[in-house]
Amino acid sequence: MIQPAPRPEFTARYFVESSVASEKIAQVIAGEQSSGTFLSLPGETEGLKERSRARVVRIDPLAPALQPSLPSAYVQRHAHGGVFHRAEIEIAFPVANVGANLSSLLATVAGNLFELGEVTGLRLLDLDLTADYAARFAGPAFGIAGTRRLAGVHGRPLIGTIVKPSIGLTPEETADLVDELCAAGIDFIKDDELIADPPYAPFDARLRAVMPVLQRHADRLGRMPMYAINISGSVDEMLRRHDAVLAAGGSCVMVSVNWVGFAAAEHLRRHAQLPIHGHRNGWGAFTRHPELGFSFQAYQKLWRLAGVDHLHVNGIRSKFWEPDASVIESARACLSSWAGVQPLMPVFSSGQWAGVAPDLYAALGGVDLMHLAGGGIIGHPDGVEAGMASMREGWEAAVAGIGLAAYAESHPALRRALVHFGNL
């Protein structure tokens, strides 16, 4: 007798908290997300179950809770002993249930299971695909190497900033700011996520104003400063805007990944000839409660499959809620080898300045990142050029293993930054 080949699977790992035992809720989730419902069905044969049913791979119990993390009217309706069982569970799904379809993958690993009545906490912690399966998705076309090649920046982070004010600048004012930033030697500029195509500064007018400035500096520098212009909009607009950026000699496009969505982002990726800068605004809603939503580890894998090239990870010591350790973990996740899919370039932003370079370098052990500073560059007391110099010098010191204060003795821009931003 010929043994059937093992069925190809992918796995999802969850934190789960439930009013029923972890073994039971794991089976409920596996059933809900494959071939189960609340009663046995006529068409649900043993053969079908064998082929289609998800299987519980692993249950690692955690200490139970006495209060539910999330409310559930279902739990209140049903007699309940007052203990909420917690575990990390891993579920294996047949690849054949999904195919190469991002929205089906999401519906499977992150669909109705969040709403199950017995569930009082559920978080998608991780996701694993075989390289064969992952290769059927788009994946990043440029990643770190392609981005560096287009930006002409090697051996250090891409140092950049965000066009500020976030919103309200005319195309000409934007071009003037870009000119000043390029004159100061910036590697990377991005639009704020709030601006895309407002009536007072339409996308086309912004592109028309900005590109000659970038071209002029590219001629001078021998490399085009990378400008991630926000093309977020309808599917047709995004493709058309991408083509306009490409035709004008631009080297990057940006989208608000959560709000454009997976299908549109992947569609753009299949069409694009430029790296896609993934802005994750709204991410807080998906992740801020520790017993709900998505971990960044899972999230970055999903966007890797969709094919963005860069992904935001916040900054350390930023104005945002996130602990520095979590920011670092996110960056490491972007940089990690996974399923043969290119790593993403992590983008550090918010509260960044020259002084954080040593900590970032120590944590990441490398320079493959975008380091965006707003005030840390534009707010430097000696001006934008000094701000940019201070960022470069901070990284030089970090990579050389020289203390910032010592390096600053012979580097006045860094010295001023340490005094101004670091209260030294």
Place this chain on the structure above:
Amino acid sequence: MIQPAPRPEFTARYFVESSVASEKIAQVIAGEQSSGTFLSLPGETEGLKERSRARVVRIDPLAPALQPSLPSAYVQRHAHGGVFHRAEIEIAFPVANVGANLSSLLATVAGNLFELGEVTGLRLLDLDLTADYAARFAGPAFGIAGTRRLAGVHGRPLIGTIVKPSIGLTPEETADLVDELCAAGIDFIKDDELIADPPYAPFDARLRAVMPVLQRHADRLGRMPMYAINISGSVDEMLRRHDAVLAAGGSCVMVSVNWVGFAAAEHLRRHAQLPIHGHRNGWGAFTRHPELGFSFQAYQKLWRLAGVDHLHVNGIRSKFWEPDASVIESARACLSSWAGVQPLMPVFSSGQWAGVAPDLYAALGGVDLMHLAGGGIIGHPDGVEAGMASMREGWEAAVAGIGLAAYAESHPALRRALVHFGNL
């Protein structure tokens, strides 16, 4: 002197909890989401602020909390008195900041604000656009009236079910089940969200198998039973599949709205000649924590703008976490008049059977809904036809104001349902 016209605005209402006073956090959010950053910027002129800055309309204080709802390392880093201020706030944004761009609208009302360090709770409660502004988005093309016209069902809910098992049926098995459901007089059938285009039952094969069955029953009934076939996939696949459904005489397409995303859904809507059945799987991740994410009220408005026609709202007394009052409130939100944009048809699903009809009718005061029952139809002890009859009879009784038990005396299908599902 000529007075300038008031600037057109849209508003967002939030629950906010913060380590700083509500007046201050409201200003921080307004600044973060329009023209603010942590330092005053050279280009940020008074004129620009006047034009671009969001404004705090209203702050309604709520009782403060002594513990933060969401963790924030930022709050831990900064000296903090231990009280977390809570309020409902309303912020008005200039329409000119955004334009007719769904992803920019989302980035503005639901972007980085979720991650602000001082924020320990933030939920988008509601959204208001003027009719002029709302008219610039796609909006539903069919809504309730268009759906009824295509389904040929009037004066009662569309009674339907979901193809089960969720996943694993071959195209032929699916067609056999559809045949049985249509023979029983079903109004509406939908795919489970888990199935779209798996290798063992590709979309095209499923459509080819199912459509002749539907056509045969349409010839018999004089109306085409509406089948919401799941076309979720890439942008190109969705358009191609929509066209195939249309060409084959089908009358509805379904997408997993959260995972296809706003841009792709709106793109489909601009192209589509069939109603779009919006499946909200994953919604739990956006809403289950009461101090985070989105209310359904805001969510359904966003998908209304994108142009879906139907939207899921769970069932009452379902297997899901949601309290019945919240389910009803969601359905009312779908049905409400808003900004001149067509209402959505609410879809009740999970745990539904004939016995809940009176409660739904009492709560909604109407029959504009889809009422989907799985076990409640397929699990009826006298078979699918009796299950379908029991659902119709439940609604007849509800609309006529006759008690179910009384109506059941002359309606055996309903009687059996009451005994079997209702323990009467």
